[in-house]
Amino acid sequence: MRASQRARGEDVALVDALLSADERRRSSGVRFDELRSEQKSLGKLIPKASPEERAELLKKAEQLKADVKAAEAAQNDADEETMRLAAQLGNLVHPDVPVGGEEDFxxxxxxxxxxxxxxxxxxxxxxxxxxxxxxxxxxxxxxxxxxxxxxxxxxxxxxxxxxxxxxxxxxxxxxxxxxxxxxxxxxxxxxxxxxxxxxxxxxxxxxxxxxxxxxxxxxxxxxxxxxxxxxxxxxxxxxxxxxxxxxxxxxxxxxxxxxxxxxxxxxxxxxxxxxxxxxxxxxxxxxxxxxxxxxxxxxxxxxxxxxxxxxxxxxxxxxxxxxxxxxxxxxxxxxxxxxxxxxxxxxxxxxxxxxxxxxxxxxxxxxxxxxxxxxxxxxxxxxxxxxxxxxxxxxxxxxxxxxxxxxxxxxx
CATH class of the missing domain: 3.30.930.10 (Bira Bifunctional Protein; Domain 2)
Known part of the structure; x- marks a missing residue:
């Protein structure tokens, strides 16, 4: 894709920016899934907990709720950034296409x-x-x-x-x-x-x-x-x-x-x-x-x-x-x-x-x-x-x- 961008006369750095955004998208997705899993597990423990434990678990659940919300926002931002950058990339140039500008056909x-x-x-x-x-x-x-x-x-x-x-x-x-x-x-x-x-x-x-x-x-x-x-x-x-x-x-x-x-x-x-x-x-x-x-x-x-x-x-x-x-x-x-x-x-x-x-x-x-x-x-x-x-x-x-x-x- 870098070679294709270069052949088009387009920005090669866009490929690296997209790879970086995609890595953030993947890692933020993993982080969100981990927190959601933890939140669900905690939700199952609360009804079974003693009154003393329940207060602590509810406090933890409240913090997890905020963490999940923040992780979801980070995931959405990373998704949007990845899609925005991907939309700027042209199609992959066929290897047999002559390289150059308008007059190089x-x-x-x-x-x-x-x-x-x-x-x-x-x-x-x-x-x-x-x-x-x-x-x-x-x-x-x-x-x-x-x-x-x-x-x-x-x-x-x-x-x-x-x-x-x-x-x-x-x-x-x-x-x-x-x-x-x-x-x-x-x-x-x-x-x-x-x-x-x-x-x-x-x-x-x-x-x-x-x-x-x-x-x-x-x-x-x-x-x-x-x-x-x-x-x-x-x-x-x-x-x-x-x-x-x-x-x-x-x-x-x-x-x-x-x-x-x-x-x-x-x-x-x-x-x-x-x-x-x-x-x-x-x-x-x-x-x-x-x-x-x-x-x-x-x-x-x-x-x-x-x-x-x-x-x-x-x-x-x-x-x-x-x-x-x-x-x-x-x-x-x-x-x-x-x-x-x-x-x-x-x-x-x-x-x-x-x-x-x-x-x-x-x-x-x-x-x-x-x-x-x-x-x-x-x-x-x-x-x-x-x-x-x-x-x-x-x-x-x-x-x-x-x-x-x-x-x-x-x-x-």
């Missing part, structure tokens, strides 16, 4: 062909210019109504989102996922149990008056769906595909991706979520990645798969694969999907367990983005644009757009 695969717009005789437009010409995106009125990083999807933009969501849910359903529409507001335990109130807390919207959190992903309500439950091992894996609005403060990104809809405060997303036996977690992680690759290949997007470095994992993931699509006007690959193996991290915190025969133990949870709508629209518009400003519709989406093959610019 390893490229595992590259798919598709990057278009040479110069050879085609025109300069590519960015997604916002294309989207405004198509009557699909309106960021000016989004900013007027809600502020920066908000937007409207209008006309074919709205239809394109609905097509993407329906196509993504259709793929997930065919793969055996149960479709889910999830709450956007959750209680603190759900947010904390999934690992989003540690280092990620600055990006979470909190409604203080009601003590609710707006979710940044349907991973949160999907992980908490079986909170405090025991699932049968022979019924695993259990897979859900959640569709929900997502809310992120995007703290720390001032001046970054301010144009258009690539980085916004509110967006819709289809998320895959799996409950599996611990020994099947790594294979399930690969399956989630394969479904994401299938999705991006169907959208005819050039993309690469990266093994995310340890310092960029997020608290709950032991390993994470990102699929990054090529964005022509940025001249680089940008993240569209992520697949994370959380092992037993979330299950332990949310008390989601599995029963295998007589044995009850935490199971493993995994999550994978299938379609984060705005970024996917960005990639589609830019990669499938044509010289006249129209955009070719990938074949997989055409049935969900009434057979439309091309999105045409509209008159001003």
């Amino acid at each position: 390893v490229v595992l695969e590259t798919h598709g062909t990057i278009r040479d717009f110069g050879a085609e005789g025109f300069e590519p437009k960015d997604h916002l210019e294309l989207g405004e010409a198509l009557g699909a995106i309106d960021v000016e009125r989004g900013a007027k109504v809600s502020g920066s990083r908000f937007y409207y999807l209008t006309g074919v933009g709205a239809l394109l989102e609905l097509a993407l969501v329906n196509a993504a849910i259709a793929q997930a359903t065919e793969a055996g996922f149960i479709p889910m529409l999830t709450p956007a507001l959750v209680r603190p335990r759900a947010m904390e149990g999934t690992g989003f109130l540690g280092q990620a807390a600055e990006n979470v919207y909190h409604l203080e008056k009601d003590d609710y959190y707006l979710v940044g992903t349907s991973e949160v309500p999907l992980a908490a769906y079986h909170m405090d439950e025991i699932l049968d091992a022979d019924k695993l894996p259990v897979r859900y595909a959640g569709f929900s609005p997502c809310f992120r403060r995007e703290a720390g990104t001032y001046g970054k991706d301010t144009r258009g809809i690539f980085r916004v405060h509110q967006f819709d997303k289809v998320e895959m979520f799996s409950y599996v036996a611990p020994e099947d977690a790594e294979n399930e992680h690969k399956r989630l990645l394969e479904w994401e690759k299938q999705w991006l290949t169907g959208l005819e997007l050039p993309f690469q798969v990266i093994d995310v470095a340890s310092g960029d994992l997020g608290a709950s993931a032991s390993r994470k694969y990102d699929c990054e699509a090529w964005i022509p006007t940025q001249g680089k690959y940008r993240e569209l999907t992520s697949a994370s193996n959380c092992d037993g991290f979330q299950a332990r915190r949310l008390s989601v367990r599995m029963r295998d025969g007589k044995k009850v133990q935490p199971l493993a949870t995994l999550n994978g983005t299938l379609c984060a709508v705005p970024r996917t629209i960005v990639a589609i518009l830019e990669n499938h644009q044509q010289a006249d400003g129209s955009v070719r519709v990938p074949e997989v989406l055409r049935p969900y757009l009434g057979g439309r093959e091309v999105l045409e610019p509209v008159a001003k």
